[in-house]
Each structure stands twice: as structure tokens, then as C-alpha cells.
Amino acid sequence: MTDLGTIRQEIDEIDRGIVEAFEKRMDLCRQVAEVKIGTGKAVLDRGREREKLETLAALASDEFNAHGVTELFSQIMAMSRKLQYRILTEHGKLAGEEFVRTEGLPSPEHCVAYQGVEGAYSHAAACRFFGEKAAVKAYPKWADVMQAVASGEADYGVLPLANSSAGMVNDVYDLLIEYRNYIVGEVELKVEHALLGLPGATLPDIQEVYSHPQGLMQCAHYLDRHPDWNRHSVSNTALSAKKVLEDGKIFQAAIASRLAGELYGLQVLESPVNDSDKNTTRFIVVCRKNLCRTDAGKVSICFEVPHESGSLYNILSHFIYNNINMNKIESRPIPEKKWQYRFFVDFDGNLADAGVQNALTGIRQEAAMLRILGNY
Ligand SMILES: O=C(O)C(=O)C[C@]1(C(=O)O)C=C[C@@H](O)C=C1
Numbered sequence: 365m366t367d368l369g370t371i372r373q374e375i376d377e378i379d380r381g382i383v384e385a386f387e388k389r390m391d392l393c394r395q396v397a398e399v400k401i402g403t404g405k406a407v408l409d410r411g412r413e414r415e416k417l418e419t420l421a422a423l424a425s426d427e428f429n430a431h432g433v434t435e436l437f438s439q440i441m442a443m444s445r446k447l448q449y450r451i452l453t454e455h456g457k458l459a460g461e462e463f464v465r466t467e468g469l470p471s472p473e474h475c476v477a478y479q480g481v482e483g484a485y486s487h488a489a490a491c492r493f494f495g496e497k498a499a500v501k502a503y504p505k506w507a508d509v510m511q512a513v514a515s516g517e518a519d520y521g522v523l524p525l526a527n528s529s530a531g532m533v534n535d536v537y538d539l540l541i542e543y544r545n546y547i548v549g550e551v552e553l554k555v556e557h558a559l560l561g562l563p564g565a566t567l568p569d570i571q572e573v574y575s576h577p578q579g580l581m582q583c584a585h586y587l588d589r590h591p592d593w594n595r596h597s598v599s600n601t602a603l604s605a606k607k608v609l610e611d612g613k614i615f616q617a618a619i620a621s622r623l624a625g626e627l628y629g630l631q632v633l634e635s636p637v638n639d640s641d642k643n644t645t646r647f648i649v650v651c652r653k654n655l656c657r658t659d660a661g662k663v664s665i666c667f668e669v670p671h672e673s674g675s676l677y678n679i680l681s682h683f684i685y686n687n688i689n690m691n692k693i694e695s696r697p698i699p700e701k702k703w704q705y706r707f708f709v710d711f712d713g714n715l716a717d718a719g720v721q722n723a724l725t726g727i728r729q730e731a732a733m734l735r736i737l738g739n740y
Pocket of ligand 1: 393396407408409410412413440441444445
């Protein structure tokens, strides 16, 4: 039997040959990129790749190797594309060039929009980001906030995007696509809910509890310990406090902030009632203008991929290849395309970074849709 050392020597020699052939191939791909820049032809040519994979797989001696050859050459061609995107980027074909770079965000001229009523967590987030003196304006729905920003009625809008216990705020993700506003900032707020009742009410009086669905979700374990309480959703936590005051019923309680309790003259029956003491909501600040702070360190994008095997993997490979740290991925259904999804990804970086530009150039060409939602 041949010993391991001898076999390995032979493998090493073959591998050297593969590297040499790979480098020759990449040199040719460099030339392909120059031609494509000249002609404006897209880097990705699915037809050519499919044909190549079929031809090469047919050269293999058995099915196992045919599968291996398909895998190997898919990767080689993916590498070739990444090299070409880099060259495209070097030639100034930048993804994300539509953004206007700014040292700091301009102060609001008109107002900052938030959803709910005074005392809402979004109100607190707006004050945290823009300062207590900023002119804020409440709107009934999240879509109204987006619309006010899109129309210029408000300079900025503050919306909750995710909560550390209840997860993503689906509707706000969908609104980011529906409206062409940009994310220009973010603010995290530790959320501590209180159970609020009318002055004089006690815990045993309570039968009906009102809050925003997110508030109810974030206090689900606490509420489970009171199975006889009926839970009701309203459009905002602070609004639930207002409602309890206005209804004047001793058996009603709201789940909202202490501040909302103070504003609407309710008393704290129990606090905190959220299940996790780390309960934190991440709010985004949106603007109609495509502003990007020069020191921005996070990019948010949304993309759709063709409905075929491996397409998400291919898109994510652009982050790995360009050494980009992706810190969040979420998906939302595309209503017009049954069982298809759009993806929302956050990653570290600035649109001026070469790696970010390479990755976005690749994703722009290979995804069915790409939107850069913001760099902040
Ligand atoms: O032939 C091309 O057009 C290339 O860009 C080269 C190549 C390859 O590496 O073979 C790479 C990307 C295309 O999707 C198809 C093929």
C-alpha cells in the first residue's frame, strides 16, 4: 500500500496546478471585467453559468464527482464575479452613491413625528434623540408618521423597529418599503412597563387590561399569572393610559410607562411588569432626505432574491467575502409573491468603505431588488 506521505505529495502537486490554473482563470476574468465596463454588460450571466456547469459536470466520471464539479465551479465563478465587482467599484460604479454625506444631522425645521400620544415610548425616544426642546408632533398611526416625513410636513420621524423580548415590529419593516424614507439614526430605550389604574383602584379590582400589542407581548408572562384578566389591544401604550382615565372604570388598567401614568393621572398598581429586566426597544429615525453621516457605522439594506435554491446563500457570501460583520437579518413576506420573502440586513460599515461598496455592487447585480435603507 502506498504510504500517506507519498499520496499527500501527489495531492500537493495537483493542488499547486489547481492554484496556477485558478490564477490564470482569474486573470482572464479581470479582462472580462474590463470588457464589461466598456460594454455595460452585467457581470452575472446566469445562462453562461448554467451552461458551463452542465458541460463541466458531464465531464466527470460519476454522479458524486459531477456534483462536486458543480459545487466547485459555482464557487469559482462566484469568486470571479466578486473580483469583477471589485474592479467595477474601482472604476467608480458605486452602489450607494446616491447618499448625501453630512457631518451631523441638520436640526429639525418643522417637527419630529412620532406615533401615539404624549407619554408614548416613541415620544420619549424622539426627546432622547433630538433633545427635550425639539418640537414633536404625535400622529395616530405609524403610516401617518412615514407619510408626514415623506411629504415634508415633518423633518424626521421616530419609529420602533425591534424589541429585545418581543422581536421585530413587522409593520414598521413593511412601511420602510412602502415609503421611500431613509434611516438616518437610531436610539435605544430601556422600556419599563407599569400596570396603571385609576386613583383608588387596587389589583383585585382589575378585570380588563389595555396596551399596545407589543406591550402585551412584553408582559405576557406577567399577564399569564392573571388568567382572569381580559387583554385588549390599542394603538399605543400611552393611549391605553388615556383611555383608562377617560373611561373612568375602576376595573380597567393600562400597561404603559410611569410617565404616561403621571401624564394621565393614573396610579401605579405594579411596576415593572415586563417579563425581562433587559426589555429594550430600538427606534429608528427616518428622514425624507438621503443623508448619511460621515462617521456612520451601520448600514441597513433590504433585498429580494430569486426564488431558487442557494440564492440567499449567494447574497450573504458578499458580506463574508468582504469581511463585513452582519449583525441582523429579518425576513418579511412579499404580499404579491406567495411564499416569497424580502430580507432586511443590518451590517457594520460605512458606504465609503471599499469592502461595503464591493459587497453592495455585487448584491445590487445579483439580488432581484436592493434598497439601501440608510447608513447611520
Ligand atoms: O463569461 C463571463 O461573462 C464572465 O463574467 C465570467 C464568468 C466565469 O467566471 O466563468 C463569471 C461570471 C458570469 O456570471 C459568467 C461567467
